[in-house]
Amino acid sequence: MLGALIYVKLKENVPVSSLEIAQDIAKLKDVSEVLLTSGEWPIIVKINYNTMMELSEFVVSELGKIRGIGNTDTVVILDQVK
Secondary structure (H helix, E strand, O other): OEEEEEEEEEOOOOOOOHHHHHHHHHOOOOEEEEEEOOOOOOEEEEEEEOOHHHHHHHHHHHHHHOOOEEEEEEEEOOOOOO
């Protein structure tokens, strides 16, 4: 199993809170963690996947369906030290 972090920005002027968006993301398959944060990326998502195609499908198809999500930045986890 492989992992990735997806940093999520919200669209401006959308009447949906970051908490509501995070709750919608948490319902998606393969999501292991959803974090609300301060700073440039208000939501960080940790997912598990088997192939790069699965990761791509998740970002494009699954996250793309959620109202209020703007830009995303995906970081593949290469190794976990602790």
